[in-house]
Amino acid sequence: WTATRDKNCKLPMPKGSMGFPIIGETCHWLVQGAGFHASRRQKYGNVFKTHLLGRPLIRVTGADNVRKVLMGEHSLVSVDWPQSTSTLLGPNSLANSIGDIHRKRRKVFAKVFSHEALESYLPKIQQVIQETLRVWSSNPEPINVYRESQRLSFHMAVRVLLGFRISDEEMCHFFNTFQEFVDNLFSLPIDLPFSGYRKGIRARDSLQKMIEKAIREKPLCTQGKDYADALDVLMESAKENGAELTMQELKESTVELIFASFATTASASTSLIMQLLRHPAVLEKLREELRNRGILHNGCLCEGELRLDTICSLKYLDCVIKEVLRLFTPVSGGYRVAMQTFELDGVQIPKGWSVMYSIRDTHDTSAVFKEVNAFDPDRFSEERSEDKEGRFHYLPFGGGVRSCLGKQLATLFLRILAIELASTSRFELATRTFPRMVSVPVVHPTDGLKVKFFGLD
Ligand code: HEM
Numbered sequence: 001w002t003a004t005r006d007k008n009c010k011l012p013m014p015k016g017s018m019g020f021p022i023i024g025e026t027c028h029w030l031v032q033g034a035g036f037h038a039s040r041r042q043k044y045g046n047v048f049k050t051h052l053l054g055r056p057l058i059r060v061t062g063a064d065n066v067r068k069v070l071m072g073e074h075s076l077v078s079v080d081w082p083q084s085t086s087t088l089l090g091p092n093s094l095a096n097s098i099g100d101i102h103r104k105r106r107k108v109f110a111k112v113f114s115h116e117a118l119e120s121y122l123p124k125i126q127q128v129i130q131e132t133l134r135v136w137s138s139n140p141e142p143i144n145v146y147r148e149s150q151r152l153s154f155h156m157a158v159r160v161l162l163g164f165r166i167s168d169e170e171m172c173h174f175f176n177t178f179q180e181f182v183d184n185l186f187s188l189p190i191d192l193p194f195s196g197y198r199k200g201i202r203a204r205d206s207l208q209k210m211i212e213k214a215i216r217e218k219p220l221c222t223q224g225k226d227y228a229d230a231l232d233v234l235m236e237s238a239k240e241n242g243a244e245l246t247m248q249e250l251k252e253s254t255v256e257l258i259f260a261s262f263a264t265t266a267s268a269s270t271s272l273i274m275q276l277l278r279h280p281a282v283l284e285k286l287r288e289e290l291r292n293r294g295i296l297h298n299g300c301l302c303e304g305e306l307r308l309d310t311i312c313s314l315k316y317l318d319c320v321i322k323e324v325l326r327l328f329t330p331v332s333g334g335y336r337v338a339m340q341t342f343e344l345d346g347v348q349i350p351k352g353w354s355v356m357y358s359i360r361d362t363h364d365t366s367a368v369f370k371e372v373n374a375f376d377p378d379r380f381s382e383e384r385s386e387d388k389e390g391r392f393h394y395l396p397f398g399g400g401v402r403s404c405l406g407k408q409l410a411t412l413f414l415r416i417l418a419i420e421l422a423s424t425s426r427f428e429l430a431t432r433t434f435p436r437m438v439s440v441p442v443v444h445p446t447d448g449l450k451v452k453f454f455g456l457d
Helices: 026-032 034-044 063-071 083-089 099-113 115-138 145-161 168-183 196-217 230-240 247-278 280-292 308-312 315-327 360-365 407-424
Strands: 047-052 055-060 077-079 333-338 342-344 347-349 354-358 425-429 450-455
Touching (some): 034 055, 034 360, 083 196, 115 145, 115 308, 115 425, 115 450, 145 168, 145 247, 196 247, 247 280, 247 315, 280 315, 315 407
Parallel strands (some): 055 354
Antiparallel strands (some): 047 055, 342 347
């Protein structure tokens, strides 16, 4: 609230409103969702100031402005999550590390998402997706797609990625506690009984206890490339880099991995299913590609394992996933702090101010996308390649040294989901109209998206 302009800089401050003392414009933001930023951007321009979650903030939109922020990591800006998020994720998380420590931690994490590691997760991911679709299809009632996609991505993170062997009952408790943690990650940093912040801290402590128990009970498998799961790879990679992880580091890394994949993947899966429902021609074109490549035969998925290289070579599938992530980008943006005063779009960003670069608004306002609001996967085809017309117009996974580490894993998951949906499922919207989308904490349909699934047998 007390952040002020840099008097040594002649440039004006960004326009905008700071709202009420302490809470600033937090309530407006929570009520209006994506509309909050859109209305202020229209009023004040691509770089405007506001006050959210207990602190002043400058919100940045547009490829050129975002490029300057992302490429200025470690010189102009540094990571700076809201206090609640930063405390709940912990000091050892990648999200909270800066400079050399961040670079070293990222190197350790990178192996978790290498080609070999992804190849080893693939059959398990496919199996989890197949089982989930079988359960959805055998349910006579419509499925709440967003809620069930959250369970699916949580399952993927906990059982496939981390290899935890926990009972269904423990899984359910783990899931509910994690929900509580995520619901309070972005809260006012006021530590009072019943405050969101206090609830988040309690959820984090219980999560860490459960994780410690699961890690201690987990069989280890760190021989050669036959990785059992990402936690094995992470521990092996840390050893190779000369820094074994302490239990506290492991617990924080685990929470971070689940957090990074949980809400984002669930949001993208729901948007994917919604777009396939809305656009039967796209679904048919996808099936045609699968038939042409021999993956779909006589209306069934061909027996035999899907290979990573085959999945990655499906061009139309790639366009569909890219378009879902453009139009319904799960992460709205990233938080930074100005390390020095700098210029952006003709105004000053004073040292010490928080900066949030916007992904969603940048996609929505980018001039490189023709008919920006239309769902048109072919815009990413080789002939059109609209995303290649300039960097930083398309950035669902962020950019620069902090870009998403799980990008390949997330797209692999979405590709397998689309292949399984196109080849083994029939699905219909169970409501008369499509629901409205809201954007906090991630993009999702207001009613969760009610869909009736049928098997093909
Ligand atoms: C960072 C998006 C899935 C792990 C990021 C960032 C974005 C993003 C935009 C950068 C945030 C910033 O600039 O501050 C997404 C989307 C996903 C997804 C849209 C799904 C569709 C995943 C998955 C994992 C993951 C599945 C891992 C299991 C990470 C990590 C970072 C990150 C570790 C932090 C990187 C760093 O600070 O160096 N993600 N993500 N993400 N993501 Fe993802």
